[in-house]
Amino acid sequence: MIGLTPFEVGLAGMGGISARFGEMRDGCPHKGLDIRSSGVATPFTAGIFGKVVFVGGAYGTVAVAPRDGSATWIQYLHCSETSVVAGDDVYPWTVLGKTGDTAPPGTDISGIHLHLQVQVPGAGQTCWATSSGNPRNFVDPQTHATKNFIDGTWSVTRQYSAPGGRFVETDELKIFSSEIIGVAFFHTRRRELTILQTGCRIVAEFMWVPRITAFSGNKVLFSAPAGSTSIIQDTCGLNWKPSADPGSGDLELIDDNRLRYMSYTMNRAESVSEGQVNGGLHHFVASISPQFFTDGSLDSCNAKQFKPFELDTGVDEDWISGVAAGECF
């Protein structure tokens, strides 16, 4: 996470920053960052993973506690409208409300904008004191990085057999917090096919960077461009052609005060030409929903997580029927 800027809160291209953290105002440094919204009430987003802890007040405030275990509060001020309530889980792309100029009467406010401030624990400046006199401490939103609790590498290995063959497939998903909201995450997949009768093996590796296309609730929808595929071992002499296009899917964050697991669904098409198995060309589309847990392990291997393979018409269904229910070793 690179801190909170107009981009993170969904206001990129709306006029930029009108006042920075620490600029002196009436003898006190500015507590936050003022972000323009082209002079009109504009939806803005949380920019972080967190839980709403307060909505309302004279300044039109939404306060969010980041999901990083810290006592920090991220506060979004002057809202003309709010669209969350205390207790809501929010994601970087969740709209919290609209920019505005809400403030107590007599406040010298420079038009419609978002004032973003990060209050941190500990004694701070007396001129930032509350009405009861407690000094408070604030830091620059642009350089304050909240930890992203979904950061890291997630992996899952599936093994299944089909008449004539055994598959071992490992997926690895690397998520970088600074990129989850805007650009990409990284995914690699390794597939091994062992033909049972002969013991020959094909090993392929896939590497691709999905592009996030939309956000919906707690889901990140993505599409994957054509990836790079390498056949790194083929002792079978088969013309195995893993799909260059892994398709699209979604990444789901399921959260009850911590990340329990993520799931994702990918559709893919592959062509297998293997005279040593049953003959003929197999072209199948698989829809698989593995469950990634915080320790990176797969929950269990059952039919719920392995949706049936679907076959194009005219291919040898016997060959693939063994994995229809997600048979596992």
Ligand SMILES: [Zn+2]
């Ligand atoms: Zn301000």
